[in-house]
Each structure stands twice: as C-alpha cells, then as structure tokens.
Amino acid sequence: MTIPTSSIEQVIPGQGSMAQPEEAHPTKRKRQRFTFVRNKKAAIGLVIFGVYVLFAIIGPWVAPYDPSARGDDLVQPPSAGHWLGTTHLGQDVFSQILVGTRSVMYVGLLAGVIATALSILVGVTSGYLGGKTDDVLSAFANVILVIPAVPLMIIITSILNNASDTLIALVIGLTSWSWNARVLRAQTLSLRRRDYIEASRATGEKTWRIIGFELLPNLTAVIASGFVGTVIFAVLSEITLAFIGIVSNNGWNWGTILFWAQGQQALAQSAWWWFVPAGLAIAFLGTALSLINFGIDEFVSPRLRSAGKTKLKTASGHTVRMRIGFTPVLSSAAAPTPVQREVAKLP
Amino acid sequence: ACGDSPNANNANANKAVDFLKIGMPNGTQTENHNPFAGTSSANALGYKWMIYEPLTQWNPVKPADPATPWLASSVKWADDYKSVDITVRDGATWSDGQKLTADDVAYTYTLIKGNDALNQYAVPYDQITVSGSNVKLTFKSSQFVNQNKILANTPIVPKHVWEKIADPATDTNKNPVGSGPYTLKSFTQAGVTLTVRDSGYWQDLPKVKELRYVSYADNSAQATALANGESEWSFVFIPNAQQTFVAKDPAHHKLWAPGVLGIHGLYINTTVKPFDDPKLRQAMNMVINRTDIFNQAEAGYFHPEIKSVTGLPPGAGDAFIAPEYKGKEFSVDIEGAKTLLAKSGYQLNGKTLTDPSGKPVKIKLSDPAPWSDYQTTLEILKSNFAEIGIEATVEKPNQDVWDANVQKGAFEATVRWTNGGATPYDIYQTVMDGDLLKPVGTASQQGNFGRFKSPEATAALKAYANATSDAERTEQMNKIQKVFVEQAPMLPIGADNVGAAYSDKNWTGWPTDADPYAGAQPTQPYALQIVLKLRPAGA
Amino acid sequence: MSEPVLEIRNLDVDYGLGDRAVHAVRDVSLTLHRGEVLGLAGESGSGKSTLAYGLTRLLPPPGVITGGQVIYHPEKDSPYDVLALSDRKLREFRWAETAIVFQGAMNSLNPVHKISTQLTDVLRAHDPAMSEHSRNARAREMLKLVGISPDRMDAYPHQLSGGMRQRVMIGMALILQPQVVIMDEPTTALDVVMQRQILGQLIELRERLGFSVIFITHDLSLLVEFSNRIAIMYGGRIVEEAPASTIYRNALHPYSEGLLGSFPALRGPKRELAGIPGSPPDLAGMPSGCSFHPRCPKAFDPCPTTVPVLGPPADANAAGRTVACWLHPALENR
Amino acid sequence: MRYFLQRIAFYLFTAWAAITLNFFIPRLVPGDPVQSLIAKYRGQLSSEAIQSLYVLFGLDKQESLWQQYLDYWKQIFQGDLGLSFTFFPAPVSQVISQALPWTVLLVGITTIISFLLGTGLGVLAGWRRGSWADGLLPVTTFFSSVPYFWLGIIAIYLLAGPGSFFPSSGGFDSGLVPAWDQYFIPSAIQHSLLPALTILISSVSGWILSMRNMMVTVASEDYITVAHAKGLSERRVAVSYAARNALLPNVSGFALSLGFIVGGTLLVEIVFSYPGLGFTLLQALGAKDYPLMQGIFLVITISVLVANLLADVAYLLLDPRTRKEG
C-alpha cells in the first residue's frame, strides 16, 4: 500500500529562504483561485471524476438492463444489444458496471471521508498537543497500523452479517486512517513550532481555534492527498473484498463483476468483455483521483505550481527549458548587442 | 557433480512420461502423512490411498453392487449388521518388508475405537477379536448404513509402526509405511511425489512409476492447470468446462461426473411462515428449472441434474426409487404451480403472490459468496420463483456466518448439500431426521437445518437403519420417499458427483460411462483402482 | 584599479514570460575593476540579488535573461561573453572565475555532507587531476585562511555556528582563487562583532589574493566603510554609482540622498533622520519615466515622462561617477 | 534514559495492544474451526466427523476466553505459537517458516527493486521537470490504480500457459524439491517473474511520485543553486546534492514498507498460487484457524515494529541533523 504522500516540505507555501514577497496585484489572486482548473492534469482528472460521479447518481436509471436480470444470450461478446456483452447468466455487463458505479463511489468517498476525519482528529491533535496525549494517540494509531488492513477488514466484514455499503465504508474507513494520521502528525509537529502558530497563541487564540483555523488550512495539501489516497485505497479494498467473495452485500459493484467473471473463468472462456472493463473502470477512477491529487499539490504549493510555460523560445529560434542552475538567455548570443547605449530622446 | 541433489534425476525424468500429475485445489500443505487426520496433506491430496489400503473397495457409482474385497479376501456381515467377519488377504506386505496380518487389521480398528479423534464416522465399535487370519468386529448398533465407511474407508496401518507412535491423532507420520503400491518420495508445500514400490505388492504393480500431486491455490488455478495440461487429473469445478477445459484439447481432455447418493438442494426453513405450508413448498418445487441450473450453474456436468421427484440422483439412485415414483420426473410446470397455489388459498396479484393471510410471499435465499455455482443457482432460483410471484432476494453472507445461521435455523432458504453414503438413507436423514431436530437458535450440527418435523419420517429412518432384512428396508425407504415428495422439506436440485476432469493424453484406462468400474475422484479410496488400471497411451 | 574584470552591459532580467513578466533588472550596465570592492545597495526588491545571480545564469525559474551581455576579462586570455557560454564551458567558468557567497549561509551548505566534502568537490570538479591528499590539504588551508580550525573539516553544517558557516562559504568561494567574488548580504543575520570579523578577513584576503568583490547589503554604513565604489539600485536600475566616500559625502541622486539620510549614526552628534516618503514601486506596474519620481521631493517636468540615462553628470566635477537623474543630466543627455 | 525507556515502553505497549487485538478480533467471528472445515469441504466431509474433529483439535474442553488469552501469553513467552488447525497438527511456527521465505524473497526483492527503480525514475522526473520524464507519471499512475489481482490475472491469461516461459502458478516446478541447486533455483526464479512484475508495475509509481515531488522541492533549495554555482557536473548536483536530500522521506517510507512485506500481498499470492504467507493467512482466515492467524499477525506486528525502528535508525544515519545530540 503505497499512498502517494506529499512530502513534508512541499506543502508549506513559500517559507523557504528563497521565498520572495509576491508583488501586490489585485486581479492576480482572483486568477489564482482557478489555478486548480488551469492545471491540465487536474482538469482532466476532474472531468473523469465528474463522469464517474454522474454515473454514480444516474447509473441505475440509465442502465439499459436490470443488471441481475437473466437473459437468453449467455456469455455473448459485445454487440449492439449488449455493449459490453453478457455473463454466464445472460446478464448485461454494461448495466452491471453502470449500476455498480454507485456502490464503488459511495464506499470510496464515504470511507475516504471517515478515514480522513479520523486521521485529522488523531494526527493533528496528537501532533499539536504533544506529551501524554500524543503518546496515547500515536500508540493507538500505531496499533491500527500494524494490524494488516485487508485481513482486518476480512475479519470485521465477516462478523457483520450482510454488510451494507455503509458498513463496508465504515469498516474500511475505520481501519485505514492510521497511515495518514502518522503523516499528519509529522506534519503538525513541523508546523506547531512555526512562528505563526506561536504568534497566534501569543495573540491569545484558544487551542481549538489554533488547530482548526491556523494549523488545518496549512495542512490542506496533505489532507487532500491523504483523502485521495484513501479513496483509491478504499475503492481497491471494497473491490478486493468483493473479488475474494468476502463482502456480503447484495448490490452490484465492480468487484462483484470481477468476482463472477473470475469465478466463471471469464478469461479462460475468452470472455474478456466480462473481466476487462471493470478493471479498467477502477484504473481510470484511480487515475482520475491521482490526477486531481497532482492538481491539489500544485494548487497549494507554489513551488510545484508551474509558472506558465516551462519551455520557451530564444531569439535564435531554439527552444530552451526553464531549469534550475541554468537561467535561459533569450537574446541571441550569436549577434552581440551593440555595446552602445540607446539614447533616450528628450521631448 | 550434482549427484547429491534431490532434483537431479527429476530433471531427466521429465522427458519420459512415466508419471502422472494429479492436482487438487487445496492450497499450501504442511507435511503430514497421517492417514487418519482429516487435515493432513495425505488426506487433502488423497495420496493416503496410494500408500494405505482399505479392506474393501466399493463403487459409489453403483452403490447397490457388492463391495470388492481388497486387503480382506472375504467379508461377511451378520444379518443385523451388528458384527462382521473379515478374512485378511494372504501375501500382502508392508513397504518395509513385513507381512500384513490380521493383527494389523485388528490393531487399526482398536486404534480407532480407543481414540475419539480418529473415529471419523462415530462408529460404535464393541468387540475386536482376532483368530488366525480372521478378524471379527462387533458393534453396539446396526451398521447397515455405515458398512462401507467402516470397511472401505478405513486405511489399514501396520501395528509394528503405529504402536510406537505416542499420539496417533496428531502424529505427522513422517515415514509412512503402508501396504499400497506407492511409497513417499518427496514432500514440498506445493506437492508430493510418490514412487512405485519395487516389489512386495500383493497385485501387479501399476504402470505409473511416479505420482506427482500438486496442491493448487484455488479452483481457478487448478482449472487453469488442467486446461493447459499442467495437471492431468483432478476433481474441481470448472466453470463452462466444455469451453475452458475440453475445448482446449478435445481429443484428450475428458470430464466424467457420475452422480452418487448425496445431493444438493434448497433447504427451506419450515418454521418460517408461510413456508411452513407444504403446498407452497411443492409449488416452488414445481417451478425450479433444474436444467438451467445444471447447464448454467454447474457447467453442464458438475452436479448431475436430479430428475426423479424423490430427489434420488440418476444412475446411483435408480435402484432405490419407490415403485409409486418410478418414472415420475421433475418438469417446470408454472401453470400447475399456480393452480396448486390458488387451490391452497394463495393469490397472485400481477407479479406478487400473497399468502392466505394476505401478506406478500417473499423469501431470502442465502449462500456464501465464494461458492459461485451455488450463487448462480440462487440467481436462477430467484428468477424461477418470480414466475409465481415470489419475490426472492439473494444474500451472500460470510461462510462462517452462513454456516452458523444455517445450523441455528436462522435462515429462510439456502442451497446446501446432504451427507452421502451407500444408500439414500444419508440423504434423507440429513434433511428429515427428527432426532436431529433442535429448536431454532440452537445449533443442529448434523442435519435437519430446515427444522422439519415429521414423526413418520423419523420413525421410518430409524427403522431403516436397524432393519435386518432387505424387504423391510425397501418398505421403510418407500415411506421415507413419500414424506419427502409430499412435504418437500428440501427442494432437490443436483447430485454430488464422484467424477473427475482428466487427460488421457499420457495414460488411458479411466472409468467411463461405459465402464464405470469406480468413481473417479483422485482423493478417494477407489483412486488406487484407477491408477492400477492406467496404461501408457499408445501402448 | 583601471583594468575591468567584469563588464555588465545592458543586462535585462525578467521573472515570468509575456505580459505577466516582472522586469526585475532593466538595462543595467556596470563595470567591476580588478581588485576593487564594489558595493551594491538599494531598496529591498530593487533587483540586487537578481542582478548578482543573473550574471552567471543562476536564477531559478521563472527567471529569464532577456538581453544584455556579461563580458568577462580573464587575466591572460581575450574577453568573452559569459551569457553565451555553452553549459559545459559555463560550468568550468563558474567558481573558477566567479564565485558567489549566497544570502543565507545556513541554506547554502548541503545539510547532509560534511564541509570537507563540500569543499573538496569543487576541486574535484574543476581539477580532476588533483590528488585526494592535496585536495584535502587545500581545503584545510582555506579553512585556516578564514579562521576556522582545520580539525572542524569533518563537521556537518548544522554543527557550526552561523558565523562559522558564513566563513566556510567564504573559504569555499576562494578555494579556486577566482577573479570575482559576489557576496549577497553575507552578514545580515549576524551581530556586528561577527560581521566585522568576517569582513575584516575578507578585505585582508582580497589584499593578499587580489580578487574583486561585488558586495550587496542594506547596511550603508558598512558599505561606506568597506567598499571602494558604491552603486545604488532602485526599481531594477542603477541610479547612481560613485566612489564610496564621494557618495557618502555628496550623493547626487535624490534616492541615494534619502538612503543616506535614513540611517542613524552611532557616533558623533545625533542627527535628524529624514527618511524617504512614499512606498516602494511595484515592479509589475512601474511608474513611467524615472521610477523614483512619485516619491522624489525634487521631481520636475521630465521626470514622469522620460527615463533618465545613467551617465557621468556634467555638473559635478568628481570624475569616475555616474548618475541617472534629470537633476544631473548626463553629458550625452544634453 | 527516560527517553529511551519511553521509546521502549511505547513499542512494548504497541506490541501488547496489537497482539491483544489480534487475539480477540478473530474470535469475534461466529463459527469455529471444525465448522469451517466441514463447510469448506461442502459435503466431502461427512458431518459425523464433527465430533472426532472437536476432540482432535482439543476444542471439546470449554475454556473461558480469558483463560485462553492467558494461555496464549504463556505460550508466546515460551516461544510456542501453538498448533495450526488448517494444517493440523503442524505447529504454527512450522507453517509460517515454510511460507515466510517465499513471501520475503518475492515481495522483499520486488519491494527493493520497486523502490530503487521508482526512486531512480522519480529523481529523473523531478530533476528534468517539464521534460518527457514528467509524462511518465500519468502512465505509472494508471498502473498503480489498477487492482493488481486484476493485472495478475490478465498477465496469467496473456503470458502464461502451455508452452509459455511463464508458469501460471506455484512457486516452483511441481516435480522439484526446494534445494539450492541448478534445477530448483532457476525454476523458482521463473515462477516468481510474473508475480514480481505485477507487484512492480503497480507499486513503482508511488515511489516515483513521492521522489519526484521531493526532488522538485529540494531542487529549489539554495544549496542546489550553490552546487550549480560551484560548477559541479549535472550528475553530481542531481545525485549527491538533490537526490541525497530528497531521499530522506522516501527512505523512511521504504523502511516502513519493508515491514508490510510480510502481510501486504495477499492477492498476488492468491492469484499466482504463490506459496507465501499472505496466501496462508487467507487460508487461516477462511478456516477460523486462530493459532495460525495469531501467529501470522504476530510476525507482521513484529516486523512492522522493527521496520518502524529501522525507519528511525535510517533517518538517523542519513540525516546528520538528527544525529545532533544523541
């Protein structure tokens, strides 16, 4: 489980020694608000994610068939009638994927929210308060961390008879927050001695306000990327659980499709349409989320925010890349500029 | 240079095909050659029957046929089946060279008798006596229904080895010494290799020089291995077997799945209203499309379709069907079901059936998620029941939860198996035995999960087990079947099979429909019969 | 003090591209002579650091050099344009000819390497033939030179005090005996005792080794005391340049005057501090004409419309000074 | 001293809590090993065998949960993990030691390769930001979002099969016996290629991403500019200055992921029938095999804690700043 965690430093905007005060520009800030969308990667991610959300909402209504309804065409390849072919019971795979989107998105997002909330609660509190509270909370997080998540989920879901999506999301959320809590704690530790935190304390702020209004906003990037990571993890977990046949809910999700496909040896039957699309659906969802993650990173951290283009043209027509250590020179070196100054004209 | 390597000769052996590759989807194994331990690798892979032999062999495909003497040269049961006289074969030797004697046989049964952990079938042994090459076993009750379990399913072990073993139940029997034609060559967690004995076997030695057992992680790995020829013989459910297995090598890849006296069916919790009404259950029984289930859920072979209304499988069960039900077969009869329901006070309003009290009839079908054939079955049942307005939902609880619920009677309907045996007794006993009846909430481990209450059936089952004549048995069996058909406490669907998927590319001589001399599962005692019959292909 | 080592001609540096670009350095021409200390002062944000790093193309993105030349005069060879060097040649040029001591020594040293490694890897890069032993010897020598006991060779940066780190950087700058050393506010974070110690050492070394220094600081008193010539920057341009004492006694540009009137003196009678009214200009929306005119007490007609050119003032008799102000129009401006 | 005692106490507490949870959680699941065994065989095992199995497993004696818990601790202190039910009567330690090497070798080596490769690519992508190397990211991201069991199954379907170089399952050829010889080792390597590739493809992008981001951050540090100013070669600046500093968070991540090697690859092992610990764990879970589950959890717990410790130490070694005062 490697959740792409943003590094400690990268998210603290402009605190380095190279940080320069950006000059005041009233219109510029408004434009920066949309940096997020201007980032191409993030925009693509958002669009894909939007499509998924859309289908999560309308999927069951637009699905051409009842995903569980048996038909007469058994294991048929894609056709006009069944865009993604049929299963061994003649069910329409396309409808199954459409209908399954809701459960996946619901579980993924809910688990993401739960895990993120918990990780903030535990990570930030223990990082900020320190001392005994920290010891207890981080021991707690560590305990959850050392218990392998997937087996734990398997155990818990098997205790729960007939787990609903909400329960599964709860289980995934409750078992997968500890990694983020660790990251957040480390981050908080590095933030809490910052002058601006001390300063707001010196101003007389209450502790909860310092945590909520001074610390948290600075953790946005970590929290956001943690959230995205957890959502991916939750989706993969739900699908994994369904795939190995642990989860007992009755609806459709992509894991269920894969479970049936694998149980029926879809690939060995050359029924790729049954097995491949669900996996791709997951992969694209994950990719979309990671792309959004890029955007979040670059949105919050000015250092990652590319200042417009990274490639430029010199006077001689070459393209040069902006890079550290070798500032591009735009004037043509071949034709030396006259050493003479141009003389300003007097009116 | 590599003479001391355990793999040296193997690499060469790979070229000439004098070995047979047997696979089972049972996951990793730890070394345990104890033939009595249910959890041993010897049991999971079935190779215990290549090392240890039983007294007799019986053919589950033809359960009414008499058993074949094996280590016993003759077996004589008393009429009341409370004792048996066994004459031990002369000429069999253990793989360490010692002679196999009646003492060994008596020792084996004494061992089981004195050790509950080894007494798998809970047989009430009484006396075990030896005289010469004869052994006499007596029992505290009639063992008619258990006769084959006692004689054909008990591996005989050498006394001189086992009497030195402190705890026979937990010993791993590192160096198995048996009377069978094979000895252990090597063990790894992924598999076992047996090699044929040089001499001393009481029959002709088999042609297969080496048996290579491989334990695959799961069904799909095993099925893949079968399809690509890595595995030549296994017992595993192969989805869409025609296409995924047979079609890969139509000339050699064969499936043979004869039904036996053990069935799978939909248990209905008879304490839940309105399913306590046998009429409703009968109507449901009438709309089940068993052919669809057979073809779509069981890949057209795995659980042979049950045709007889008595729930007895075709072939193995034919001999036991009561005269009144001979030739009576299931067929999908939706109209008939509707009429029956209407007559019994049910109403079909559009797509919803309501019971006489006016409540819509709904049923929850449940089975563990990983059992995909059961799951498919449930899906089909669901749409079948919808035809008469019963709204079914399919639940997929965790296997343990499901098992606990089924035992406690906390379910509405579930597809499950019955016990199997040499007579239909085991089937019906699992479903209807009033002695097993426990109140809802208390686990009933042995059977009667549907809480079916029928003093008639209970009495008949008891009478059958203790009968002393065939005539009496037939009479009781007919009574039992009548209750089963009329009350429909469980809706039979498919039979258990003792078949296999195999390849006759390298070895021929497998049992077939034409010559069903034994079952074909590689883990059962008769596997040895098959191995003994195999001949190199082309020879 | 006649021969030039480094001639900056019409250097233009932007941050960013297109119409959003910030012109941080505009048309700056400056000459550094052999062996002198050239002080660079000015408003914060006026482009001093940008100029210094732009010389050797060390500006981080989005910095872009949009025009100009930096002519380097080696001791023996013929002069060449630093900005036109290939990457490989530029690497060879760097440090061997021009070394930089950056603003914060704290961040200039790689925290994970010993200072000995950081000293010797310059030698390894520029003189691969040198033996390990002589590299170490040279590093020791440099440390001794800047007053750090050579047994601190194997210390990590964090084990040294700020002053020591600053001195290590100075030692490192001198290790290849470059012709030019650029120092960007090397002592801001230090107390005066430490500051004097370091600068004293630097001056002494300059006398011994004969390199030239470009010295950037806010501390005018320090600059007046230590440098030979001073250039004052405002809004990306050099507004005045003159020998230190001349500028201290008689600044021509109103901004220079304002600066000199803003710092309190420690010694002598307390004098009235005038300060400069108004606030610094916005580099992205620079005022037209002379960028100082909105704050200039002496602004008159041409100031808001035309940019004054840096040149020797016709009215002042002092030679060797230039100024960009309509009060003291350059000769050619007439 | 207090600090060290505190650390030790902290680790001990974590271990205790984790082990306790590992003991109780599995026992909350309904059912018992015998029932699971019966259910698992679906009719292949007669229900009459139940009683004999209870006796065999020693479950016929009723003991309170508390008593079992105390016994469990007693066992742990004696270094005895009990007997596995699934593989009865094999001791848990034997089952684990049989499976552990496979997992450690397969996952360990792939984790190391993945880390090295990912970090290397990340250095490249971060150093040459905006060049083609940045285009690598969406591609690797795509692969990291693919469920790896899915990838594995497709790989088996496409690449493995009769006549193919890649075997579809197992850890080595069925005819071989584990031994350090020229038959077994190539076979084991051959069998590990596909699973390794699957793990590699799906895990490498995490390393690339985090390394790239760190590189981008570090590349704008002053000392990098100084290194450029010093005229060092590009390689030296990138590797010895930028990457060396950017590596720190990745290294501690790596140390932690080493701890998860043991339990992290359940599905790859299932899909490839690889005889490792993850697969064993799944079997144990399915069979209600408490002793085995506990044993495996214990191994995982300990290795994660040790990895935690390693991460601390690695930081200490790599970052001289943390070495400050002990």
Added chain:
Amino acid sequence: MTSTKAPSGEVVLEAVGLTKHFPVRRRLRQILRKEHDAVHAVDDVHLTLRRGRVVALVGESGSGKSTVARLLAQLYPRTGGDIRLHGASTRVKGGRPFREYAARVQMIFQDPFASLNPVHTIRYHLTRALKIHGNAGSTADELEAALHDLLTRVSLTPPERYLDKFPHELSGGQRQRVAIARALGARPEALLADEPVSMLDVSIRLGVLNLLRDLKERLNLAILYITHDIASARYFADETLVMYAGRMVEGGDSETVTQAPAHPYTRLLIDSAPDPDRLTGDAGALEEDRGNGEPPSLIKPPSGCRFHPRCPAAMPRCSTDRPVPLEIGDAPGHWAACWLYDKAEAA
C-alpha cells in the same frame, strides 16, 4: 484607551532573576553518567519596562534576547526567577489567564516572514487580534472602523488596499508593520518587539522605528526593543541593556551606553559597529586577536564572567567569580557586570 491616562514611567512589566534553561537530548554516555545538560539560554536577567519608555536589548546573536522576549510573553515556561505584571508575580500557561495576560503584554516576532499565517488574509489576522480581546466592537461597521484605525496607525494606507491581501503579497516591511498592528490590536500595555526592523532597508527601517516611537508617545506604551542595530537603539530607546551569553552585562541610558560603553563586551560591540567615517583601508586596524571570536557554548558556559575567554582585560578572578552589577558612576543608572569596576579591586 485607558492606558493613555496612566502616568508615564509607571512600571508595567518586570523580570526578576529570570532564568531559562533548555534541556538538551543526551547521548547514551551522558545518560549513564547521569549528566544533565541544558542550554543556559537566559540566566538571572533583571529588566524593567515602564510606560512610555523604550528599553533596547542588544547583544550578540544567540545571547538569549529572543528568549527573554518569549519568556516575558509567557510563551515559554521559565526555569527560574519571576515575571511581575504591575508588581504582581504571574505565571500563566494557557486558557483564560493566558489570554488576559496576552491582552496586556503583546509580542512582535523576530521574523515577519514566518509569523503571519500564509493562508490567512491581513483582515483575518487583525480581526482575530481585535476579537479575542474584545476590541472589535459589536457591529460590522465598528469592526471595520477598528481595522482601518489599526492599519492607519501603522501607516499602511489606504487600509482597503491591504486588508484583503495575503502575507505573501506584502513586502517584508509591510509584513512587519502588520505584525505590529496585530500586536496593537490587543491594546497592550507592554510591547515586546523582537528585531522588528532587521530585514528592511534603511529607509523603511526608519519608517517603522518612527512609527513605534510615535505609538509609544501617543499610547504610552512600554516597549522592549530587541536589535542588532546599536545605532538605532541609540536613536530610539531611552534605556539600553546589553546581553552576552544569556546574561546582562551592562545597562544604562542609551546615550551613555553607546557613547561611553563600560563593559569590555559592550566596547567591542560598539567598536565593531560599522562606521561610515572610518573608510576602507583601516578596516583591519581594529582587528586585535580576541580569541577565536566564537561565542561561548551555552551548554557549558565559561565559569565566572562568561566573557572572560575573549576579554582583553581579563583578570584572574574573572574566570572564577561571577561579576555582579556594579555602578559605574558616570551617569545615573549606568551599571556593568564587570570586575573592572569593583571598587574593592581598584583599591
């Protein structure tokens, strides 16, 4: 403002024998030897802040100036000594008492780049400062008026131009003025200004100092002014204290201390300050050998007088006896902790 009416010269805040030791992490060896090391950041410091007066604190970097300020602001718990607010000993850690204390004693942090939260606008920072201490008025208009008043006071005019900016959009000088405004928002009686002008060029520096002087006079503030710029201390402060290695070594009114320094360290400091009238060339003239010039270790501070290893006038007793503050006599209130001025020694 109530404080305006209070008589000038009244003691607001007083430090008596203030001491702060930071524990250091120990090596194993030290643990075994039971050594307890600590950074002796501040030792036995006496200091008095009066209404309408500015006390300057100068000294080498790392001598503990900021630590004194933070102790006075009660941001660190003190190791020893006492802090008296209007004569009453106070020790507050958090909660309401701390906020009440913060309402009267405010601090401006050394680094304006670090002490403003990058995610909040200037408006937020100032509003919080006003609200916490109940100075925000009751309506939005009153708040707006208060904000304008604050910004106008620190010469950030027109206020609308700055209110909705983020810290990174301001120059260093502007940030430092925001920090001052924030401190004023609490309407304190004492202001602890830690190098409020360190990062500014001279012209802006002058502006900020004039502002503080103005505030002092108008609001009758007591100000502690920490700086490296001794010249500005001379101009701005009424009284100047000199710190060396965690101890006060000299004090007196600013003009006397800067023009007639008594303690050898103060002399060194004054001599080292750059002097534009001393022109290039004679720079080295001052260079006497003063040891290695390194500040002393604060973990194992030199015994006796902490300056003795570098002192050109060191006497044998300097290395053994800790000097006590001694009256110099050239001006009232001028003292130095140096045995040179011991009457007994002279005799």
